Amino acid sequence: MTQKQKTVRTRIIITGVLFAGLLALEHSIGVTLPGYVMLLLYLLPYGIVSYDVLGRALRNIKNGQVFDENFLMTIATFGALAIGEYAEAVAVMLFYQIGELFQSYAVGKSRESIAAMMEIVPEEAFLEEDGKLVAVDPDDVEIGQIIVVKPGDRIPLDGVVEEGESFLDTSALTGESVPRRTSEGDEVYSGCVNGSGTLRIRVTKEFDDCTVSKILEMVENATERKAKTENFITGFAKYYTPVVTVGALILALAGPLLFGGNFMAWLHRACVFLVISCPCALVISVPLGFFGGIGSASRMGVLVKGSNYIEAVAGITALVCDKTGTLTKGEFRVRSIVPSEGFTEEELLETAALAEGYSGHPIASSIREAYGSQPDLGRVEDVQETAGKGIKARIDGSIVYAGNAVWMKEMGIPLNGVEASQAGTVVFIAKDGILAGWIVIADEAKEGTASAIAAIKAAGVKKTVMLTGDAQKPAMQIASELGIDEVHAELLPGDKVAEFEKILAACAKEDARGKVAFVGDGINDAPVLGRADIGFAMGSMGSDAAIEAADVVIMDDDLGKIARSIRLARKTMAIVRENIVFALAVKALILILGALGLAGMWGAVFADVGVSVIAILNSMRALH
């Protein structure tokens, strides 16, 4: 509890005791004290419990803010005092203060627990100077300096291991509990906890650009991107208080004129209105629910960039996945080598390795890996690579083509129909205009992908789509293994956005309100990530580009977290909606009962505070 909260608590206790005493005095002893004595007696606890509310009300009137809950509470309790309901006036203020105290305490608590979760920034970094370790602020460490991370400490800045070997606990960043081995030359990220070995790390980024700083900034900014529901509530709150206040005025003035009866009784009803004029339960519980959802997601290594994205994730009906690196390992391996007549396997593989010697494509590296040793690139000249098709090169004076069936066709190499019978990615090799053979390369699905897709469907996603540059046949094969509904294959890198737009349009036709999400590794699919209703980037630890482009960042590469995120988002939205409906319903009920004279101020304030408390407790469920 803060100092301020403690003071309020003390005042509540004192008032409570005095109030109970006065009630006992009034009801148990036979003597009836004159009215003004009772008023004076009740004014004591009233003053103690409400002086700050009265003060704020006065100040707000001076500043021209009339529709303020402090002012309205003041008017309501003054009204109660005026009609002789002294006990009621004290009770209303007492409950109001209890409610406020609880709110501020509960909100503080949940804020703390989220903050503790985000306590991933180390306070200091250790630099080595003359053989001694000197502690400095991580902010002051410069790029290129060597920091020492002792066993059990958190890595303060991103860098590369210069010396040492250890296991890193990355759970704060990824939610993944299995430690990751690290040794010389490996990149390490701030926020990870060092295991049992001492590491010497060469810093590669300034503190502000480090993974940890980026994550913290993102989570803090998340509350700024407000969900529609949140904006609706803030808008509603603006009108709610004035409308209720005007309602109270009408009750007090028009009530006796239209329906007759005691003016005092109508005034009492008006005061009931004023008591519940504060929209606080709504205004607090909605963002608190979203905040809890975002905090809970970050604990499992999923960073959501704003409340609006929680709303969107909850509404995902279609999921489009990039194949390589997302669904599959992205490690292409040579499965078979098929030479044409007159060529040997070794010869074919060597020619392929030479032709692909300069290429950065994953297929090229898998061929080089199968070849084993470093090809002698001195034998290769005039290399031309056409993205998505293949390579043309001159090797030992012969023209060599290596690439897919389309490339062979363009180069005028007859394939005699062999291309149709292959499953897997096929690299055809032609030498001097003759097909020398082909190499079949296949990518493997990541472990757990099929079950992750099943979980995503179970979470309510109706359609799953795969985008890939691979040939139709191997793509279909992987898709059916994984249980994916739709495949768009043979896409060049530039086609992906256009293809995605088509999917968007098709989905919009089926279900206009459904959201279409895209999952990629964020490296070369940033435009698609941006175009999607919701862009998930996977395996993003340390990748600024992915963090920048995506709406939701999954720190490790566990596809299963998408299903978990969807479930979490749905739960958060359900909590938020429950709160809104519940709070509005209770307020409406009290307004009706109050207008009919069936609810007193006690009941009103009790219900109002109760709604806030329940809504806050409900919101905190989103955290766990």
Added chain:
Amino acid sequence: MKKKFKLTDLDCANCAAKMEDAIKKIPGIRDASVSFMTQKMTVDAEDDRFDEIMKQVVETCAKIEPDCIINL
């Protein structure tokens, strides 16, 4: 220039919304947000008049929620 400030004793979510609205109306402010959850205020204002604008921000906030302190 965009700057972030910590807030102490920001007690009511509705006041945070009111503060945000009022700050946004101050001339020279490009954008502002008051987060009740993180107890932080982000102010984006013209560079050369930043300090002057911040003074107005403090005054405005004091009017709405006098208990709340902006840690400049």
